[in-house]
Amino acid sequence: MSISLCTLAPFGVKLPGLRLGCQTRSSLRAKGAAVTGGENVLEKTMKEVRYLDVLYDDGFGSVTLKEYFTTVRAMLRNDGGPPRWFCPVECGQPKVENAPLLLFLPGTDGVGMELILHHQSLGKVFEVRCLHIPVNDRTSFEGLLQFVEQCVKYEHSLKPNRPIYIVGDSFGGCLAISLTARNPEVDLVLVLVDPGISCAETSLQPILLPLLQIVPTILQLPIPYLAISGGGSIPQEALGFLSGNLTSAQPLVAELGHTIKWDTIMWRLKLQKLGASYASSRLHEVQAQILLLARDNLLPNRDVADRLKTMENCKVRYFRSFTDRLILDDNINLLTVIKRANMYRRCRKLDFVTDYLPPTLSEFKKTFDEDFKPYLRLLSPVMLSTLTNGRIVRGLVGVPEKGPILFVSYHSLLAIDLAPICEEFLREKRRVVRVMAHPVFYWENFASSSQELSFFTNISLYGGVPVSPFNMYRLLERNEFVLLFPGGIREALHRKGEEYKLFWPDEAEFVRMAASLGATVIPFGCVGEDDFLELFLDYNEQRSIPYLHNLIDSVNQNFSRIRDTVKGDDGNQVFHLPAVLPKVPGRLYYLFGKPIELKGMKNVLKDRKSANKVYIDIKSEVENTIAYLKKKREEDPYRSITQRALYQATWGVSAQVPTFDP
Structure with a gap:
């Protein structure tokens, strides 16, 4: 699974605006390989007619969790670098005009590859960029927030009328909420997947930390990686992640578990707790559109969903999922969820005519050949x-x-x-x-x-x-x-x-x-x-x-009323069941x-x-x-x-x- 890494701006270093913009656009429009200059790749791809056929192949389902763990293994190697953005090559060139920008903020593990099941489908209608936090990086929560904020402000200055989608998974949800509260002038659309703000309100994390020090020596399981990838919230979910369809990936998970050091685990869990507290305290300031995806069998997330439901622009969708990470459930197509919620748009206001995306082949098969x-x-x-x-x-x-x-x-x-x-x-x-x-x-x-x-x-x-x-x-x-x-x-x-x-x-x-x-x-x-x-x-x-x-x-x-001007019974368009x-x-x-x-x-x-x-x-x-x-x-x-x-x-x-x- 190949990716095109592109460091836009390490925290604390401001690059010239022109260079930043060129690097960003080149990395996003790379198709099949990283753009390193020459060969007129950008010019060729820009000349392509960009549209979506009815029942087009969105590629969803072609990538499995085994490929996710294989990619994560390569990205967890310590390169000594700062946090950075990368564009997965699988996303390719958007097939629609004026495609909105989508930024993915990862969970506590910081890898940034949790969207791997959705790269192909999202890449056809979004410009996708993912945040990668190296395994031994010690950037504070405020530092990460400023790093993401710098990118958002720059992109907003380039295209003020284009919405910026932020998909936040677990800890990434804390970053997304905090960022939105600090930038109400930017047109942001939040897609929160099991947001980690519940960690600020649960007593499970103090129980989990001692457990992490005991269980690996007894069972020899890769608990370190599972702890940070799951946000450190529920031990049972972390242990259950190895069951079911992940049997073939267990050797990879075991290797990942032994790669991560314990001080990294403690730092990431501390980061999660700080982020959850910050986001929870700023939640009332958020004015952006929010789409919250939560598991209906997870009580802390239901409590968070109930809080967010009261917000004017928040939509909540529950899913029955038995995986540790909702975003890695191969039965849930993130693009389909966004389309069903009428939250895909390419300008400041949703246009039901021009913003409509035709159904994909996988959606058609799921709906009419299965459900x-x-x-x-x-x-x-x-x-x-x-x-x-x-x-x-x-x-x-x-x-x-x-x-x-x-x-x-x-x-x-x-x-x-x-x-x-x-x-x-x-x-x-x-x-x-x-x-x-x-x-x-x-x-x-x-x-x-x-x-x-x-x-x-x-x-x-x-x-x-x-x-x-x-x-x-x-x-x-x-x-x-x-x-x-x-x-x-x-x-x-x-x-x-x-x-x-x-x-x-x-x-x-x-x-x-x-x-x-x-x-x-x-x-x-x-x-x-x-x-x-x-x-x-x-x-x-x-x-x-x-x-x-x-x-x-x-x-x-x-x-x-639809026909309030029509008299008589013909105009009685009253909704009831x-x-x-x-x-x-x-x-x-x-x-x-x-x-x-x-x-x-x-x-x-x-x-x-x-x-x-x-x-x-x-x-x-x-x-x-x-x-x-x-x-x-x-x-x-x-x-x-x-x-x-x-x-x-x-x-x-x-x-x-x-x-x-x-």
Whole structure:
């Protein structure tokens, strides 16, 4: 595992600004090897077109923990140098324009290679730089803080509008918090992984220090390295780090343990304690965005998370991890976590349109081939589309390859229609469908409460955008595939007896916009919600219960109404969660209607009546597709889950289950 070391500025030594900037940019843009001058490597890489394809290979999963320990072994050799920055060669050249800077601050071990599992994925969308503190370095906490602060201020002076991401692991989290509190004018985004500020509030460290002196002589285990790499907080976690999948790496860990001297251990643990106390005392001064990643089975980190939750710009995500280091868990993709939290941006304010990163191949496989595979197999969706000659075929052949395309439809109960659409368009068309989503999915209380597996936690990952005319216009302008449910949550959270009933506004909200941009409108229908769910307690019944009545009002005060100008029941876009009962699963059916091209229809732009006529035609087409599917599903011999199970038992679980003849 190769790295490109580049000492930017040892503590106490100020290099000329020009030299510092050149060295920094060269080290970050080195691709495949360290840049030592000549050969026009920088010019060649800058000429490359920088963009990300849908389902691109982010490289996550290609590096293992064994490679981490191999690299750490090489970096723990005492070179007598000061703290320094380095850019891992695996990060390469960012594939997006104006990529933000990401600084990694390591744990108490100071190696700086804890991001090794994420180097390739992060390097495609960030300029990555990691801090390395040599094993025998004795720089104080204040000295380390000033060293990092000098780099941050310099980079901020170069690009004041570019955010600087700081990923702090354990002790690095203390540095990150302290740095942010001292520099409120800099646009910083903190990603704290099990931050070490809990060490200032726990009594475990006094117990651990004597234990470190006894255990190695008895068990001959590499406790020294584990103690500082784990932050010196919990002995059980350190001992457990050698179990599980790390058996093959034990000889390497043992060697690392005998490399580090005991005075180094004591110094680093003291540094951890000082940093934790400093950061804890300055926590209230932090104004930056914070994303806290913590293990839900670790009590001290939960206490820290509860403190940080009260901060205005803090998001907390819990993970079930049994490794000593959350950042070294190969089931957690750091870039995916950042994207899910809507915290990736390239300027001072998040832009849901231009800052969006398409899903990667590893994310797609994790979501649809692992996490949601049983759910999608249960739905067994049937996708039908209409050719230009009116013929209905299975698959998405009838959907044009190029945008802009606006899909409009009825919204099924609890949005069970959403996941199959996202999967099928990615799998067959390699296109992201940008779903116009309700603001509740971007409300932090909703996101932090959705800790269990849910497709709604992935809504931003797979193209979700807060619904607004401005966002929809910009997406269509960029030739995107846009999905709009004109009925909104009024349909997705409908009342009893309202299955497949459209609650669209009277005005043609989207027709004139689509016509002005030359977009193609594809009406479609989805049928099958009544084969999976039965409403038990709807909105009207919940309003009659005082507790639920107050809860609904409280939740809806946190975001503005989507259609507060629409009168009557069609504008009643109140968010609530209806109680439902599961049924014996049936099947989900989709029919994408014949594309309606609005390009060149100038009469729609100028004449309101013409626009309303097109609007009514689109609405009628949606109703017709629903009626068609409700009738044809009666002819499907595999509508029942029992028949589908028998078919797949015969032909294999990966076999496509047949359906009715269109």
